[in-house]
Amino acid sequence: MTPSPPAPDDSFSLFVREPSGERPEYPVKFALFGAFGDLALSRINKELYEYISTIHPKSLLEVYLCDIIPDSSEARLLAELYSRCRDYRQLDTYFTREFLNLMPMQGGDENQNVLEVEKAIAAVEGEAGEPILTPLGQFIIANYQVTASEQDFTSVFSTPQIIDTDWIFYLALPPSAYSTICSRIQGRFKDATPHFETSDTRKLILIEKPFQTSLKKARELAEALEVMEEESPGFQFYSVDHYAAKWTLSRLPAMVRELQTFRDIVSNTERVVIDLVETKDIPEFRTSYMASTGLFNDMMPHALVALQFLFAGKKVMVRGNRSECLVAGTHEGFVSAAGNLPLDLDDNPHNLETYFSLRIELCVSEQDQEATRTVTVYIRCAKALRMENKKVHIIPHREEDDLPFFTIDIAREDFPEPTIESGYPESLTDGDVSKGELRGYSKIIFDAVSFLRRNKSLKKDALPPPLEFLTPRQSVEIIGNMMEIRKYLQKNNAGQDPFQNPRTYPSGIPCLDEETEFPILSPISPGGQGTTP
Structure with missing residues (x-):
């Protein structure tokens, strides 16, 4: 091996990192x-x-x-995975398209039990080739533990x-x-x-x-x-709460702290509209859970995240006597499935609501100040509607003409630019800002x-x-907030729980009551405070 030539007199050593300096x-x-x-x-x-x-x-x-789920047989485990994915509409996520095309009825008969599914898989598995699972499906089976x-x-x-x-x-x-x-x-x-x-x-x-x-x-x-x-x-x-980890919502505390324009909007907020609706209905496997928990308990923690972040560090009181359930509904498929469930040990009635819209009123102030301002909050959560919509609208007082409303699109992980006027840095309104996050x-x-x-x-x-x-203690506080809200919803409904006799509705409706829910359906319109224009 030829030795390296000596370094010239005008050379010098370049600093390089030690391997131990890496994360x-x-x-x-x-x-x-x-x-x-x-x-x-x-x-x-x-x-x-x-x-x-x-x-x-x-x-x-x-x-x-x-x-x-028992894992003694891989064939049975595959059948269980298939059955769950079918009911949750996730077959394409875990099984290959080539395999699904060979299954009866392009994904199987929803009335098939697990044994029938296992036989159907065995009948077509050879024709489908290997593998029948997507990489994600293979990951699930390989790492499964009973x-x-x-x-x-x-x-x-x-x-x-x-x-x-x-x-x-x-x-x-x-x-x-x-x-x-x-x-x-x-x-x-x-x-x-x-x-x-x-x-x-x-x-x-x-x-x-x-x-x-x-x-x-x-x-x-x-x-x-x-x-x-x-x-x-x-x-x-x-x-x-995975809503608190969504990019748009998790940015709110920093935006309030760092951006004067957004801080002014929050400080002058008149209304907040939180709309969390989905096209998905309640799958059969989830009937028992939803009947025991209810949509209110399931979705209100999500809805409250936006308020917790927007008013972080403030003193916020809920005016119980101004709380009102606008409408409550139950999807016809869910109420039918829940009717076949036994009551719990205490004979408590099932929670049937799969749709609710409500209004609550907040008094917001600084921690060290007595002066308060009123913020009206509208919340809608629903299943099996015509279109998905997961947005939060923050609307300042009308007299603050220089402050535009602000919309958070939770589903798209974006801050859509206001349609009436713009007043935000491009880094906030540009949807590309969240790429890679x-x-x-x-x-x-x-x-x-x-x-x-x-x-x-x-x-x-x-x-x-x-x-x-x-x-855990903070979680108890949130549950306490929810129970207090529900108590006042009942008190202000002539003492009757508004969720116990919900209105039945079919799949694909846009809303339950267009006139009553107008502040939610048209939050930015001039009539968005509850009266139709």
């Missing part, structure tokens, strides 16, 4: 409970797969996709590997399951003794909304979780990993949690 990998183990449920199949699984496929350096060391029983749980989360690194547990389950799963997670770490005392690993348990369906249950769960945190070093429980569940996972990394060498709770994380 180190921070491996975390991740477990999702409810992997075959509606929320996971339609949203979480996709964003989880995208996250581990694109985010570098890799931060999820192992992934466990957990549910109660956790139906205590024994299953112990088998999946064995002692040696459960204490060797930090964990994120994500619970996409009905509220009734939270206490059991959290206790099992804590139990597995307790069983890891005597190594438990010497382990400095952290366990982040994230709970989906709704935290609970009643204030009493929410308080009981929060107290139980706080005891678990005290008993088990490294345990941290947070409730998360993490959002939704990808953002939740990224923020959770970053939170663990930043706090690794620090004292517990040394740094605040991500914006979309709420402590």
Whole structure:
């Protein structure tokens, strides 16, 4: 080998980085409970797969996709996945088009049970070729773990590997399951003794909304979780709402803080219209959950996120005597399916509302000031309508002519430019501004990993949690807000719960009552305060 020639006299050394200066990998183990449920199949699984496929350096060391479906037979597991995807309208997401084209009726008869689906898959599997699953479908099957029983749980989360690194547990389950799963997670770490005392690993348990369906249950769960945190070093429980992780909504606190124009709009807001409606109806698998929870408990946490962010740091009071349910409805398909369900142990009636519009009135002030201003809020949440619409409209007082209204398009992750006048920096109104930004569940996972990394060498709770994380006590406050609103809706409806006898409606309607809901349907029009023009 020829030696390198000596460096000339006029050469000098160029500074280069040491390899150790690069951002180190921070491996975390991740477990999702409810992997075959509606929320996971339609949203979480996709964003989880995208996250581990694109985010570098890799931060999820192992992934466990957990549910109660037996996995003793891969054929049966495929049939279960197919049946769930069919009912949740997700077949194209998890199965290849070549395979689906061979299945009877272009996706199967919805009346087929799992055994019939298993036979149908076996009959066409050879013709479809390999694989019959999309990459996402393969990811689900490859990482699936059954956790139906205590024994299953112990088998999946064995002692040696459960204490060797930090964990994120994500619970996409009905509220009734939270206490059991959290206790099992804590139990597995307790069983890891005597190594438990010497382990400095952290366990982040994230709970989906709704935290609970009643204030009493929410308080009981929060107290139980706080005891678990005290008993088990490294345990941290947070409730998360994926709406708070959406790019548009998560930007609001910074916009209020940094942009004078937007701050002026919020300070002079007269009305806020929150419209969260979908074309999807309630799938059969979700009938029991929705009947026990109700659309009010399911969607109001989302609706309140916008208000929490817009008025962050303010003192906000709800005028209960000015709260009113404008209309309430139930989709004809859902009310029929719910009619076949048994009542719960306390013989409580089912929650049948799949559509509601309401009005509440807020008194907003600075924390250190007595003067208040009134803000009227309209909220509509609905299923099975003609068009999807997920927007928040912020409308300042009319006398503030130099302040335009502001619209947040949650579904499109955009701030559409106002149609009557513009007054915002292009960086806010241009839809391209959000390209490349993490959002939704990808953002939740990224923020959770970053939170663990930043706090690794620090004292517990040394740094605040991500914006979309709420402590159990904060979650109880939100449930309390919702219950108070519902109490006044009933009080102002002659003492009758407005959701107990909702109006039946078919699929594809634009609204329930055009005149009553005019402030929501036409929020920017001159007559948008409740009177038709």
